[in-house]
Amino acid sequence: MGAAMAAEAEYGRGERATPENWMYRPANGWTYDQVKELVLPFDWDLVDGNIVVRGMAVWWHNRVRNRLYYQLESARRRPYAVDSEQCIVIDDHNAPKPDVVVFDETGLDIRTVVQIPADKAVLAVEVVSTGSRLEDRFSKPALYAGAGIDYYWRVERDEDDLPVVHEFWLHHEAGRYVPSPEQPTHTGKMTTNVPFPVDIDLHSLIDG
CATH class of the missing domain: 3.90.1570.10 (tt1808, chain A)
Incomplete structure (x- = not known):
């Protein structure tokens, strides 16, 4: 829990989202500038500062x-x-x-x-x-x-x-x-x- 909170604080200071940190939502949420270059092995949306995973479509x-x-x-x-x-x-x-x-x-x-x-x-x-x-x-x-x-x-x-x-x-x-x-x-x-x-x-x- 402590490591997760520390990671969240660190990534809340303007850091870009990466495949390693995207799940640690900053206190104020991710911004578009922080996530616009993020590449993940699945589709996702940015909604209310959250990176929302889009399920596999049939x-x-x-x-x-x-x-x-x-x-x-x-x-x-x-x-x-x-x-x-x-x-x-x-x-x-x-x-x-x-x-x-x-x-x-x-x-x-x-x-x-x-x-x-x-x-x-x-x-x-x-x-x-x-x-x-x-x-x-x-x-x-x-x-x-x-x-x-x-x-x-x-x-x-x-x-x-x-x-x-x-x-x-x-x-x-x-x-x-x-x-x-x-x-x-x-x-x-x-x-x-x-x-x-x-x-x-x-x-x-x-x-x-």
Whole structure:
């Protein structure tokens, strides 16, 4: 216990996170500058100053994520761009990686940009996994809403293994997401006009 506390104190003084010390959270939490070069043998997010391990995703999750990315990429219009697993820096202690993100690329240089500025993101998408239910249903949407990201999609797996998309819009006065007033839940097919017109056969995300 004493060694762990000493390590935490030492790494709380601006030291960078490494594979040897990342589990010793500084008193005030890790910052993005401390962790941005951290390489670990697993995926992770920075949430509230904590390095949060992302569990091993199953094939269903990855296929749905990848095909959603391609559907959005095919439908996108300027000035929007689409990316997958790209870090969004919300503040010093929060830098999550949505499964898919749509952002305004105006003024961004693909040759130099390392992460997506939160004020450029317009849609964050999370595909729920067994180990990410709490984060995808509660903590991450709270982060995205707090950052002013206009839209959030949460993709769940139903009892028939088909994807169901819950669409949320940001209530700017309340600073939180509310179900889309047009169609909050999409099954079988998803049609929406925000952030640009999208028409997706949800069965196609897992079939073939």
